[in-house]
Amino acid sequence: MFEEFMLRALLSGTALSLVSGPIGCFILWKRLAYFGDSLAHSALLGVALALFLQIDAIFGVFVIATCVSLLLIALRSSRMFSSDAVLGILSHSALALGLIAVSLSNSGKIHLTSLLFGDILAVSWNDVWVSFGVTALILFLLVLQWRQLIAYTLSSEIASVERIGFWGSEVLFMVLCSGLVAIAMKITGVLLISALLILPAAIARIFSRSPEVMAVVAALMGVASIIGGLLLSLEFDLPSGPSIIAAATIFFVAALILSRVVLVLTDIRNP
Amino acid sequence: MPQSNSILVQMDDAGVRRDGKWLIRHVDISVQRGEIITIVGPNGSGKSTTLKVLTGILKPNEGKVTGAKGLKIGYVPQNLILDGTMPLSVRRMMNLTGHIKTDAIDATMERFHIDHLADAQVQSLSGGEFQRLLLARAVLSKPQLLILDEPSQGVDFSGQMEIYDYIREYRDQTGASIVLVSHDLHLVMAATDRVICINGHVCCSGTPEGVANNPQYLDMFGPQAAQALAIYRHTHDHVHLPDGNVQHADGTITDNCHRDDGHHHN
Numbered sequence: 001m002f003e004e005f006m007l008r009a010l011l012s013g014t015a016l017s018l019v020s021g022p023i024g025c026f027i028l029w030k031r032l033a034y035f036g037d038s039l040a041h042s043a044l045l046g047v048a049l050a051l052f053l054q055i056d057a058i059f060g061v062f063v064i065a066t067c068v069s070l071l072l073i074a075l076r077s078s079r080m081f082s083s084d085a086v087l088g089i090l091s092h093s094a095l096a097l098g099l100i101a102v103s104l105s106n107s108g109k110i111h112l113t114s115l116l117f118g119d120i121l122a123v124s125w126n127d128v129w130v131s132f133g134v135t136a137l138i139l140f141l142l143v144l145q146w147r148q149l150i151a152y153t154l155s156s157e158i159a160s161v162e163r164i165g166f167w168g169s170e171v172l173f174m175v176l177c178s179g180l181v182a183i184a185m186k187i188t189g190v191l192l193i194s195a196l197l198i199l200p201a202a203i204a205r206i207f208s209r210s211p212e213v214m215a216v217v218a219a220l221m222g223v224a225s226i227i228g229g230l231l232l233s234l235e236f237d238l239p240s241g242p243s244i245i246a247a248a249t250i251f252f253v254a255a256l257i258l259s260r261v262v263l264v265l266t267d268i269r270n271p
Numbered sequence: 272m273p274q275s276n277s278i279l280v281q282m283d284d285a286g287v288r289r290d291g292k293w294l295i296r297h298v299d300i301s302v303q304r305g306e307i308i309t310i311v312g313p314n315g316s317g318k319s320t321t322l323k324v325l326t327g328i329l330k331p332n333e334g335k336v337t338g339a340k341g342l343k344i345g346y347v348p349q350n351l352i353l354d355g356t357m358p359l360s361v362r363r364m365m366n367l368t369g370h371i372k373t374d375a376i377d378a379t380m381e382r383f384h385i386d387h388l389a390d391a392q393v394q395s396l397s398g399g400e401f402q403r404l405l406l407a408r409a410v411l412s413k414p415q416l417l418i419l420d421e422p423s424q425g426v427d428f429s430g431q432m433e434i435y436d437y438i439r440e441y442r443d444q445t446g447a448s449i450v451l452v453s454h455d456l457h458l459v460m461a462a463t464d465r466v467i468c469i470n471g472h473v474c475c476s477g478t479p480e481g482v483a484n485n486p487q488y489l490d491m492f493g494p495q496a497a498q499a500l501a502i503y504r505h506t507h508d509h510v511h512l513p514d515g516n517v518q519h520a521d522g523t524i525t526d527n528c529h530r531d532d533g534h535h536h537n
Contacts, residue, residue: 147368158346164367208358
């Protein structure tokens with residue numbers, strides 16, 4: 001029953017989870033939960049652009065996602081709108097423009113459902129290698145800039161005065177997110193990318209006492225969600241993308257209950 | 272430009288403008304080596320803005336700020352809120368750069384009485400413990416200039432005294448300069464060489480005694496302030512206009528609020 005398409009799905013999902021875990025942690029720390037949505041929604045526009053320019057979709061998505069994230073940095077300094085309002089505006093405009101662009105360019109090449117919900121069972125070996133390549137690059141940059149990114153996240157003012165981080169940390173982070181969205185699109189689809197960013201990081205928060213541990217646990221929880229979701233999907237013949245997110249949700253609820261139980265037990269033992 | 276190498280950082284006629292309004296304007300401050308400067312002034316008078324210009328966080332829209340080459344600054348910001356979204360121990364917070372030796376961290380945590388909290392999560396600290404952590408972290412890399420924005424906020428009385436004692440001790444031991452904003456005038460003055468009173472611009476400056484007897488300071492802080500500088504209260508007879516000029520009680524407008532310009536009334 002273990003067929004090759006399952007192996008490809010597992011491998012590409014694992015590659016994605018290894019970066020979506022740590023990046024998801026930053027998304028939680030920086031309170032950018034909507035940011036993943038905005039980037040993901042802009043991916044549709046990227047696909048249309050790629051089709052128009054006849055380049056690989058992954059590049060189109062990366063370019064558009066990077067533009068949207070730089071736009072976000074620029075708009076965030078506005079005092080008139082809060083960060084979440086700016087993200088909401090970007091997110092919905094990107095989605096609408098993307099849907100329009102896709103429908104205009106529709107020549108039967110684009111399946112909207114697979115763009116929106118992903119089709120991890122249909123990834124090619126080429127997709128697998130690209131996923132691993134991009135993952136390795138993102139992880140490398142993340143480890144290289146880890147201290148600076150953490151310092152900048154805690155206090156951009158302290159980091160810049162004491163020259164720990166620099167404004168480039170913020171841009172680098174946005175670019176890494178765009179890379180992640182580019183590889184995630186085929187695997188989880190536009191609508192589920194931010195779930196794979198947020199859920200594993202949220203599970204990891206429950207059990208972690210340092211940012212480094214949280215990042216590693218988030219990556220592992222992402223991999224566990226991929227495996228659990230694919231098994232669910234295979235066993236009950238369910239759509240794979242949503243099954244992966246459902247598995248992550250089950251882990252999250254289980255983790256919450258477990259942590260409560262542990263808390264109550266320690267209270268009983270040390271009254 | 273700094274005229275001699277005894278000046279660490281200098282603001283020349285600096286102004287910061289936001290949304291068409293001057294937060295500070297025509298501010299001249301030079302920080303000498305080994306000097307402790309306290310900046311006082313009413314709420315919204317531009318104290319934090321001045322500190323941010325000195326640190327380089329804000330670029331002035333007018334005038335300039337020049338720092339000594341390779342100047343190392345330690346900074347304690349106002350209103351740093353670390354919520355619980357990032358798990359973070361006190362020890363990890365102390366070592367943000369990752370380049371500091373464990374011995375140095377332990378010694379500094381001990382000096383600030385937070386060594387027993389080394390493994391505690393940062394968001395579980397009390398207000399006083401958190402301010403001590405921020406100050407301990409800022410001095411850890413031995414900066415030549417410490418810039419502290421209300422370092423004793425949320426700290427009880429004895430804790431405040433400890434903080435100001437430490438600030439003086441740090442200057443005496445390292446020869447560093449310290450610029451701080453504080454509302455605890457009665458406590459901070461004993462450890463201060465120079466007071467700068469800011470209200471959109473530099474109203475007056477000098478030694479604590481000199482400033483206490485300065486008519487402009489009395490205008491701003493009330494006559495009670497002269498008695499041990501203990502009471503922090505403001506009566507303003509002039510307002511600062513969006514363009515940086517000053518409108519006096521009689522309606523006249525000048526570019527400063529100095530008494531000797533003939534427009535200042537009490």
